[in-house]
Amino acid sequence: MPTPTPTLTRIHRPLLLAPAGNWECAKAAIENGADAIYFGLERFNARMRAENFTEGDLPELMAWLHQRGVKGYVTMNTLVFPQELPAAEQYLRSIILAGVDAAIVQDVGLCKLIRHLSPDFPIHASTQMTVTSAAGAEFAHELGCNLVVLARECSLKEIDKIQAQLSDREISIPLEVFVHGALCVAYSGQCLTSESLGGRSANRGECAQACRMPYDLIVDGEYYHLGDKKYLLSPQDLAGLNVLPEIIKSGVSCLKIEGRLKTPEYVASVTKVYRSALDRIVADLGISAEPDRDLYNLEMAFSRGLYTGWFEGINNQALVHARFGKKRGVYLGEVTRVYPDREAIAIDPIAPIKAGDGIVFDCGHPEDREEGGRVYEVFKNERQSEVMLSFGRGAVNFRQVYIGDKVWKTSDPELDKQVRQTYAGDVPKFQRSIDLEIHGEINQPLIAIARDEVGYVVQVESEILLVAAQNQPLTTDKLSSQLGRLGNTPFRLGSLTNHLVDDLMLPVSALNQIRRELVTKLTEARSQPKSWQLSPTNKLTDLLPEVDRAVLNPPQLIILVRKLDQIPAAIESGIATIYCELEDPRKYHEAVQLVRAAKSKSNPPQIFVAPPRITKPGENWILEQVRSSDADGYLIRNYDHLEFFKTDRCIGDFALNVANPLTADYFYQNYTFDRLTASYDLNIDQLTALIRSCPRDWFEVTIHQHMPMFHMEHCVFCTFLSEGTDYTNCGRPCDEHQVKLRDRVGTEHILQADAGCRNTVFNGVAQTGAEYIHRLVELGVYNFRLEFVNESPQTVSETIGYYQQLLGGQISGTELWKSLQLSSQLGVTRGSLGV
Structure with missing residues (x-):
């Protein structure tokens, strides 16, 4: 007989995780049924505008949470710069000693540091790590993470595939998904918009929410009228309520509500709706007894429009209505x-x-x-x-x-x-179930054992001995009635199992005393901080790489092109290394042949090609197409690339977010890289600190580029230039039109699609770090990258020429910047390297 399909009641109940930007939000979450809350401290968290907690709050906060049977996770979900590592180490020691239940982490180096300090403290891989596949989850697992928060762009079908592939790899790691709240239009951890436009990095908790601003659509150089649609990059808010049964069936371990910048009322309303729905589904009672009321409460809590996001797959028409970007x-x-x-x-x-x-x-x-x-x-x-x-x-x-x-x-x-x-006052309003076992026999004390949902067990014995009952013996109903009077406590009676031998009696006052002692003991047991291991001798300095000051090499330019006709310009300029990033990976073969045709030159260039930045389950065919080009090597941008191209020559690209020596060392120790590209989040002082803390030949620095701002699953071409929902029915307007997004100050940002139909918005204004190049050369950097997007071959040649003059000492960085200003119609800024 076939194995019956399991019912929802047999499926593991996922935890409900709520946001807490302050004490009142934490209380709102607890009193409305959150199983766990996540919160930030003063530093290293991706919501620096929230009120947040302090290190000093941790002992009191964690004791309070644990008394209520609630877990507490600290968000350390930003990149950490070299100068900040000692402070991060101190933060981690405080967090671990306070009994925090886990840290939510983005930075690879920080994960490495945590595992060095403590072998058992839980690490949750943040959605900022951009995990979209089983390869990404395996990377996090090998890094020492105990749970992975998937990218919000993963559909239910993709989550099922990831679960199946992890099982095939014999990797057991729980997955967490966002179930409600604001959606970032860009992949978390891959958005450089705020950094590019104002030096406020989203990877540092300082997102300026440029996605919520109005933009004009410029198609083939002309304004494209869209009526009242101006908010072209502002998704509706995520609401997974209607697909909650399917989410639970996927086997995810935790459902996360977004909103550490939201009000306590928001936290209370949304938590209450999902708590009720989750409990009803697990009990096989349906999603909600009052669906209209739940929807009303969610919309009033906060709504830019509610939608299931990417859970049901890609529907570009529904994801972004484009009519407003604020709460309605x-x-x-x-x-x-x-x-x-x-x-x-x-x-x-x-x-x-x-x-x-x-x-x-x-x-x-x-x-x-x-x-x-x-x-x-x-x-x-x-x-x-x-x-x-x-x-x-x-x-x-x-x-x-x-x-x-x-x-x-x-x-x-x-x-x-x-x-x-729902959360006013000091009396607990949301009570968590405890189960009781009652044992005893005549002339012996009554023994009561209480077990809570978390796993704590306490036992109390009566001071008075049990006697034979003449009438009104201690039946199960009577015990439940008396011991279940748990009002004004964090507990409610779940089940009571009566193991009393024969008909016995105990005074009501004794039963009341037992109940009070059970509550006291259970509360005290839950208040104790988790005893994670913390090494007193392991230190940050143990992990820092040795700095090998090798002989300086002469500086060289590396050119990244995004159009085939830019390649000859790079070759003719005498460039030794060319990177190529094209929308259609089938054209990489032609790109490679263009470069190979130059082999007759005395110094023939080498060519590396770039796979798309995101890889989802079932997209390895794209990587196969990339490899079939037979390039000299590949730009590595995600965890699937690490795995797929592990036997090839590789350059670690900026998308790996290498911002400190611990991260750089992890990649060098575990993978074969020619070099790594320093994170685009670093300013010149932070970049200098990174270079000084590592061997000088580890890095290349991008010194000229149109910053890739938004990288997103949302396809602007499909949404506004077709009536289709995704690549299957959009008619591919990206093949026919050149599109730009004009912002409020008139800058026209360049839009491009990739092989996975994901869009990147490139800053319309190129940025240069030319004024810092000699400082970097003195530090030992000798690989400098220039990136181009849609420039003409002539512009490519001229720009390369300026930088060659700079490296040759013929012009200064300031002179180069002024020259580029004059030769560029869009202008060139000094960029985000400036401090």
Whole structure:
């Protein structure tokens, strides 16, 4: 007989993980059913704008969380720069000693440091590590991670494939997914937009949210009219509620809610909805008893529109509606009539509205000041379905409100009050189950054993001996009634198993004393910090690589091209190493042949080609196409590349986020690289510190480029130049049109697609670090990269010529920058290397 399909009740119940930007948010999460919370400290966390906690808060916070049966994870999910490693080590020691349940980490070197300090402290690989495949999960596992937070772009089908492939590899590592909250349009850990535009790196917790800004679409040099669609890079918010059963069936171990910058009311509302839905699904009762109410609560908590994200696959039309990039709330309908003299409007509402609610009028220009205010009165109009909304005197400028304007409810004070009541006061409101076992026989004490969901076990014996019952013996019901009176405690009675021998009796006062002692003992047991191992002798300095000051080599330029016609320009300029990144990997064969045709030269160049930055399950055919080019080597950008090209010559690209010597050393010790590209997040002082802390020949530095800002699953070509949903039905407008995104200051950023139909937005203004190049040469750097996107062959030749003059001492860095300024229509900035 075939093995029956397991029911949901047999599937492991995933933890529900809620965000906490401060104490009140932590309380809101706990009282609404979170199994764990994640929070940041003052440094090294990807939400530096949150209130956050301090090192000094940790002992009290962790004791409180554990008393309530809740885990606490610290986010150390940023890149760590060389000068910061000693401080990071101290942070880690404090975190481990405080009994924190895990650290959520992005930086490879930081993972290495944690495992050196403690063999058993849990490490969770952050979504900032951009894990999209089984190879990525295996990389994290080998690094010492105990759990992997998958990239939000993974669909349910892809999660199933990753689980199956991990099983085939005999690797057991739990997976975590985001289930609700804001979606970054770019892959987390791969967004350089804030760094490029303002020196505020998303990899350092300082994202400026440029994805939420309006952009104009420029197609083939002309403005492309999209009506009221301007927010071309702003996804709707993720809501996995409707696919929660499928998420649970995928076997993920944890469901994560986004929102460390959100309010306590948001944390409470969203946690409560998912707690209820999760419990009902596991009990096989369906998603929700009140789906409309749950949706209303989620939208009022925070919503730019709610959508299942990438869980159900790619649907570019649904992911980004492009009409606004900020919170809206619940959609009420459109304005049907305006009554300026009565300071009122009429609508046909599709959602409830009442006096006191706050609304905003949406005329299609969210970048401008919008009219809105609190509703003073709601009353029926003469039309059957219409209602009139009146406002306080002067609250709304009705000359700026028009028939057809969309109306959104942005505030519901009554709901806010109800939500705040869920976590107000000091008495626990959310209680976690404990199971009791009762043992005893005549003339012996009653023994009560309590077990909680976390695994703690305590035992209490009565001071009074059990006697034979003349009447009203201690039945299971009576024991449950008396011992289950756990109000005002963090506990509720789950099951009670009665092992009493014969009919026995004990006074009620004794039972009450047993109950109080059980609560006290269990609370004390749970309050003890986790005893992770922490080596007193292992130190950061043990891991630092030896610095070998070898003989200096003469500096050389490496050219990265993205168009075939740029290759001859690089060859004619005498460049010894060329990198090539093309949308279609089938064209790499032609690129290689172009370079090989130059072999007759006295110093023939070598060519490395670049696979796409992201690899999903089932996409190894792309890597096969890349390898079939028979290039001299390959640019390594993700964990699948590390695995697939492990026997080839490799250059570690910037996407590996090498920002400190521990990360660099890990890659050199475990993989074969000719060299690594330093992270684009480093300014000149941080880059200098990195170079000084490692052998001088480990790195190449990108000194001229159009910064790759957004790298995203969202396809702008498909969304706005077709009616298709993905590559299967979009008609491939990326093959026919040149597209740019014009920002608010008029810069036109270059858009390109890759073989996986993922888009990269390149900064329209090139950046140069020319003024620092001699300083870097003195440090021993001799590999300098120039990157091109859509420049003409002539521009490529001229730019290479300027840098050759710079390296030859014929011009200074400042002179080069000024020359490039004059020769470039878009301009050249000094870039993000500046301090």
